[in-house]
Amino acid sequence: MSLAVWVTLAGFVLGATLASFLGLVADRLPKGRSVVAPRSRCDACDTTLQPLDLIPIVSFLAFGGRCRHCRVPLPARLLVVEVIFGVIVASLAVWSFVHADAATFAVLTLWASVLYAAAIIDLDTLELPDVLTLGGTAATATLAGALGIGPVVFGGPWLASLTGMVWAAGSIVLVNRIGGLALRRFRDTNDRLRPIGFDEVNTAAFAGAFLGAVAGLAVAGLQALIKRVHPAHPRLPEPLLYATLPVAFLVAPIGVGLQASVHGLLAGAGTAALVGGVYWWWRDRHTGPEHDQDNATPDAQDPAADEPVAMGFGDVKLAALIGLIVGPSGWWVTLFAAVLAGSVVGLALRMMGGTRLVPFGPFLAFGAWLTVLAGEPLLRAYLGWLQIAPPA
Numbered sequence: 507m508s509l510a511v512w513v514t515l516a517g518f519v520l521g522a523t524l525a526s527f528l529g530l531v532a533d534r535l536p537k538g539r540s541v542v543a544p545r546s547r548c549d550a551c552d553t554t555l556q557p558l559d560l561i562p563i564v565s566f567l568a569f570g571g572r573c574r575h576c577r578v579p580l581p582a583r584l585l586v587v588e589v590i591f592g593v594i595v596a597s598l599a600v601w602s603f604v605h606a607d608a609a610t611f612a613v614l615t616l617w618a619s620v621l622y623a624a625a626i627i628d629l630d631t632l633e634l635p636d637v638l639t640l641g642g643t644a645a646t647a648t649l650a651g652a653l654g655i656g657p658v659v660f661g662g663p664w665l666a667s668l669t670g671m672v673w674a675a676g677s678i679v680l681v682n683r684i685g686g687l688a689l690r691r692f693r694d695t696n697d698r699l700r701p702i703g704f705d706e707v708n709t710a711a712f713a714g715a716f717l718g719a720v721a722g723l724a725v726a727g728l729q730a731l732i733k734r735v736h737p738a739h740p741r742l743p744e745p746l747l748y749a750t751l752p753v754a755f756l757v758a759p760i761g762v763g764l765q766a767s768v769h770g771l772l773a774g775a776g777t778a779a780l781v782g783g784v785y786w787w788w789r790d791r792h793t794g795p796e797h798d799q800d801n802a803t804p805d806a807q808d809p810a811a812d813e814p815v816a817m818g819f820g821d822v823k824l825a826a827l828i829g830l831i832v833g834p835s836g837w838w839v840t841l842f843a844a845v846l847a848g849s850v851v852g853l854a855l856r857m858m859g860g861t862r863l864v865p866f867g868p869f870l871a872f873g874a875w876l877t878v879l880a881g882e883p884l885l886r887a888y889l890g891w892l893q894i895a896p897p898a
């Protein structure tokens with residue numbers, strides 16, 4: 507057999523093996539159970555499963571999709587989860603074999619594993635746990651940094667990955683703010699979270715669009731500091747802020763320039779949203795329910811103060827994880843593919859009479875996979891059609 511066939515097979519076996527663990531993570535994590543102990547048991551007869559029961563795909567097929575001990579049929583989902591991830595990792599192995607190297611494949615495998623578990627949990631529960639989105643982003647960024655791996659679309663240094671990360675988070679949080687504004691019929695938001703909430707995201711986006719990313723974040727940081735000491739902190743109403751935002755692009759030629767203005771908007775919003783996400787993740791972990799009651803009094807009038815997951819916008823954090831690997835250019839392919847696939851599937855489900863809310867996370871994950879495999883040729887073709895030179 508040729509080397510390419512071996513790479514495909516090895517990738518498939520690795521993916522299916524990882525998936526049997528990721529399926530367990532997706533099952534236990536939302537219930538707050540340990541992913542390490544206890545060992546897997548049969549749901550029907552409670553027998554602790556032996557290595558022979560746990561060979562991915564093979565055990566399921568060899569025992570006819572039934573528990574070897576009590577013969578009760580196993581959920582077909584077990585098999586589906588393993589086969590799909592086998593195909594995904596096989597495709598990433600082949601892509602890395604042709605276009606990159608083993609180090610890139612290691613980063614992609616870690617990244618895809620986190621993304622896959624997150625997508626399954628989002629399908630099941632419509633939630634994206636911070637430990638996967640934020641923790642997975644930190645882990646993937648660390649491994650990519652240690653191995654010196656940049657974005658997979660148009661390449662580039664590791665630093666370009668971080669631009670992809672904040673652009674992706676920024677574009678989703680801006681869609682969220684502007685969409686929310688339209689849904690509230692342009693009323694201001696009630697969010698007054700301290701010390702960091704949507705006020706700081708809005709400020710970083712707005713100031714970033716006028717002054718560039720660094721200055722925008724500095725202004726937002728200053729606002730958060732003033733908030734800490736001054737309860738009646740200065741803030742701009744959200745409708746006014748987003749109504750005047752386009753002015754930033756009009757005056758950009760006499761200011762920081764259009765490119766820096768767009769970067770300031772996206773990177774400002776994305777960085778502020780991620781700093782807020784990490785802060786609230788950390789705070790929720792370190793503030794138990796009993797601790798919360800002690801602190802509840804000063805903020806009792808604040809409608810958002812008792813919100814447990816203050817910036818629980820899972821898609822923003824999932825976008826960060828994706829942008830890190832696909833990079834600032836690739837992110838637009840991911841977003842386009844995700845919106846297209848999500849709309850088609852959502853429409854089809856509605857026509858079949860479904861009323862269930864469709865989560866966006868799995869479509870983002872699908873778009874991200876597609877972007878790794880074909881994002882660069884797709885972008886090159888599109889830029890060629892527009893007669894724009896692709897980035898070097």
Ligand SMILES: [Zn+2]
Binds near residue numbers: 548549552576
């Ligand atoms: Zn059993």
